[in-house]
Amino acid sequence: MYHVKGLSHQEVMTSRVAHGSNQISTVETETFWDKLIDNFKDPMIVILTVALVIVTLLALLGFAEWYEGIGIAAAVVLAALVATISEFKNEQTFQKLQEEASRIRVNVFRDNSVSVISIDDIVVGDMILLQPGDKIPADGSLIQGKVKVSQAALTGEPEARTKIPGAADTANLEDPHAVFRGTIIEDGEAVMEVQQVGDKTHLGKLAEGLKTDERPGPLRVKLAHLADRIALFGYIAAPLIAVVFMFKAIYLDNGGEAAAMAAYIANWHKLIYDLAIALILAVIIIVVAVPEGLPMMIAVVLAQNMRKLLKSNVLVRQLLGVETSGSLNLLFTDKTGTITKGQMETVGFLAVADEETGTAMIQYNSCEELPRKNAHLLDVSLRENTSCVVNCNANKESERIVGGNSTDRALLKFVRADIKECQYEEKSFEQVDELLFNSSRKFSAVRLQEKDGQRMTYLKGAPERILNKSSSFYNSQGNLTALLASKKEAIFKEIDSKGDKGFRLIGLALTEEDIPESLDDIEDHLCLLGFAMIRDDLRLDSAVTIKELHSAGIQVVMITGDRKGTAEAIAKDAGLISSAEDIILTSEEMTNISDEKLKGILPRLRVVARCFPSDKSRLVKIAQEMGMVVGMTGDGVNDSPALSAADIGFGLGSGTEVAKEASDIVVLDDNIRSIASAVHYGRTIYRSIQKFITFQLTVSVSAISITFLGPFLGFELPLTMIQLLWVNLIMDSLAALAFSGEPPLPEYMEEKPKKRDEKIITSSMWQSILFNGFFTTAICVSFLKADSIRGLFATEEIFMTAFFGVFVFLSNFNKFNVRVEGLNLFDHLAANKGFLKVVSMIFIIQVIITYIGGEVFRTVSLGIQDWFWVVVFSVGIIPFDLARKYLFSKHKKTV
Incomplete structure (x- = not known):
């Protein structure tokens, strides 16, 4: 957790007067008169003009009627004017709507809390929270945390650079402490202090940085x-x-x-x-x-149609997207927020039951029901091992949990981090190390040092992987107890049962070891805390929309990081699975299938569970080789290759800026209904x-x-x-x-x-x-x-x-x-x-x-x-x- 006060309201006003706005001056576009002149350069207009001169000369010599030249000239000018006015007006409308809808929002520390503001409102001296997928909004230096940044937008280098806190020279793109506007956070989390804004940033000085290539x-x-x-x-x-x-x-x-x-x-x-x-x-x-x-x-x-599409929560970034959408015949779509509501709620916590109870797991419906010690460990684990920032004192409920993803926000609400009267003592721990969740790792971790000097690592991730690495658990008295193989087997069955009912489970555990790069690197003696049960209900119109897409000849394949059982339950409710011939694959199963065999399976494929970003790219490639026009949704940093490779990349509005940048269309509400509208x-x-x-x-x-x-x-x-x-x-x-x-x-x-x-x-x-x-x-x-x-x-x-x-x-x-x-x-x-x-x-x-x-x-x-x-x-x-x-x-x- 970060303890940053940020600028006060008065300091913000003073800084804006002294250093200016963070708006970048727009590149001069073709004016009305430029367009009109270009229209008159058309070869046919030139030929007509030459002929017009001849007729005019003949009229002056008395061999032609005077009005013929005037009439032709008037008709040509009128046609050119109508075309120019229409083209200019509609281009201006398109650009304005696009700029308004695609404006970036930023998490900034101000007045001792985190606020969400427009990128244009940032000033010199602001402290900005940077998380994976964020596009850095200004030039400045890191003051806390560590991140990997892609600077390809400025330098063209494909390799991400590691940035750490320290005094920065923002004039030097190679400085390890400096971060720059327009570059992308690929991994890690940090707080930056803004030093240059607007036209004074490196991006502001490069007109090319504001231009986008448009594929036909x-x-x-x-x-x-x-x-x-x-x-x-x-x-x-x-x-x-x-x-x-x-x-x-x-x-x-x-x-x-x-x-x-x-x-x-x-x-x-x-x-x-x-x-x-x-x-x-x-x-x-x-x-x-x-x-x-x-x-x-x-x-x-x-x-x-741009305006109409915006009303349907669809932002067209590249005209290619909406032009191609009529030809779409295969759509790979995320589950969370697209087919489901995306309004995640943690409805319970599954802890390992004591031996004498006769059951493998016991369900607690609120954090208060847990044994005191277990509740404390769960509270620490969820509050510290998160990419969210908690503002207990924020007046607006929507600003008490800022940043992070919908899963983290749902977990924090379970431990009541969103109430103003929360009693959690943030300064009881010192963060030693942190590893944020991404779709490749399938887990996150934080290493904390308590006041007595003891260090503990808290892990959160896929339930089956956490359970496989656990050798003990906390019983109802908060004491560590050995986790027997027979008990593990019963827990696996219970997890499968919950998943088949549509619940998403998140495993939580502790260890005294340092944070591993992969769960495979850790010894099999994690202390299992339990499993959070998350529910994300199906959108009311998802089944109808999927049926409509099927009627339109579009195959819909749901891709999700969830377990196979959870994914199957949602897919059945959504109407994706309706017969025994429909196929569900996991990432692991797909890895063991050759491309040729996968091509034979693809027409019957309905769900890919535990999907990795690399799986998305592979699916796009194979489908295109089969002659299909492919649409792909995505929200994460690692989704950008698949979004770029797809015929139509649908970036999700709740996703990262890098995913939106790689997409042709941004679905502002994440809803599959909006994709159908496109x-x-x-x-x-x-x-x-x-x-x-x-x-x-x-x-x-x-x-x-x-x-x-x-x-x-x-x-x-x-x-x-x-x-x-x-x-x-x-x-x-x-x-x-x-x-x-x-x-x-x-x-x-x-x-x-x-x-x-x-x-x-x-x-x-x-x-x-x-x-x-x-x-x-x-x-x-x-x-x-x-x-x-x-x-x-x-x-x-x-x-x-x-x-x-x-x-x-x-x-x-x-x-x-x-x-x-x-x-x-x-x-x-x-x-x-x-x-x-x-x-x-x-x-x-x-x-x-x-x-x-x-x-x-x-x-x-x-x-x-x-x-x-x-x-x-x-x-x-x-x-x-x-x-x-x-x-x-x-x-x-x-x-």
Whole structure:
């Protein structure tokens, strides 16, 4: 136990004024204007700009209309602005939410007790409690304890360095007494005194220390590949359309007569103008074809869902995590706090019964029931052999036991360390040595010297290992008694019985020997004190969540440090074990199995008991070799290799900072329900992007087809350059906003995970794209060529304005088709209010353009009857697609 007073409130205020805050200045991020300028550096924008200059020069010379250049420029600027605003706003939102949710909390000694404060509130002179897994919050020196520190974040060295108390030179990274911000405590426990804060720390001086590398997830790889293929299509189509345009201008418009064609070519002003129009048209076709809205779509979807995920206690650290979660098909999950509540309670203490009682063990339900001497030894053992700090005088009950893990806190509450009136005399002992618990050792120990000079080592760990090393026990009178082999056998049976009922047992013992590095190194004559019984009830929604994950095609394997019997009891209650074919392995059993044999067992594996961190890494490696997309949870220092190796690392909110750093997603409440939410949102994002792609490619197919066929139908430009740019804005930027807010539907969790090599465009998507794309083309061609349709409109100008409206309305109505796979177009429509806003806005803007667009958009005012026919011809895509779904889709029965 540490006896550190710490700074007073006034001293904290004085230090903050004198030395500044512990906040590190943020690295300058790309500004709005930087992003806008970058968007204008896009090759297609550059080509458009060159073409724009040509058109402007021709307009100045009187060979082109003035508004064509202005209209193109306005459309390009508007598209770039919408993309930039959306991208910038959503990136800012994402970063802000991430920073707020991932802020580190620190245990600091102040006013003679330990408080939990934000890392930003630390000041020079503060005394900080450092424990395994902590990220050191400032630069300073050790004043008590001993730790092993990984300084890889600053030096790149993989080997941890031992740090001991002493006068430190914080300018020297090699100093054995100095510790530095951003480095990680791997082992040991200590108290540091802060000497440098904020930008004055080594980390504060290194901008690189604040940057994180982001791996591209499988979804982004698929999208990048898709974008390249679509762009290739655009690059092929664009010159063909330019050639067709010039073929019409040179050959068709001149009736194929050589003299007329020669005269046309001789009129070089007209020829250059038409070549410029052909060039611009080709570039606009590329703009329409290339899905430049995809990156913005991802940014918008992730930013919007980031806030929703935070409400579900999921913090996305790496976008890779949420992108990949839709493909997850194997989840290795911790038990404590994830499947169980994590609210550990010590419900009793098992002591060895005296021979004459006729039973192996006797259970005490409170510390007060134990014999006086045994109660005293238990009190000393639990209070001194712990990584927690006890503040008996703290006013807040939550701050009376600080630090440590949930097991230690539960044990301390059993000996009433959390009550303000506790009478324990901390200064009765002097700590000589200490060995903290970690998942590799499976035990912890402390060596104490009493006032009379006697030294004793108190051990705490796995019950079977403690019992195996015990040769005596404390009887009901507090006297040492020999522990016979027959008694040991009966105790083992009692331990197994308690474990099978779901209790977790912790063995406690004493010895006069020094602290061993391993329990294997100690002689078999420990003095057994007994076994603490800890209960951690199953979360109420764990069984339902695991069933949901199973329905989603995700195999769930529980990994735990508990005994096999305890793990099996929890696994049965949680629904992980439901048949005789389900397999439970212990770490020891797994060690004796080859990788090839383990691959055969893995599909039926449900529980790994007494699991070591190295087992986690091995399981991840083997599962990935089998082609699985693997998720791994972890909370300890030694879990970081497995978290990093997994396709998705789920760090637990109650865990160490090093585990969180190694993870892609942090589950703030440790709950498996939150992991399921991450999977659900990952699948939702994947589906939202699929909807966007379906809509976008449908518009691309129809727009390119109509533009290509136009000259052969006698129309120079069925859709003008400016109209095509407006269509591009509809299908890219605005469509991204429309589909980004799609809700997570229950049916998404009934689908199988996406395979690594699965194409993002499915056969049903291609069916929708081609059917609706060519239906739109057919409607538009019929509209342009049928004399009966042309007769519905008073003038040619009204007719072409109506055609423009029909094409835009067709695309906008098709959003309703794309949004759902079933026949009910109103299904969950209210859950995506942004969709209705965007669709309504496009309809409204199209009407406004019709009346004020004039020569720029080639529009004139339409009457009520004209609008009636526009709606009639365009809304037809809805019954057409419903018929397609009914005839071909697996959702034909959906209503």
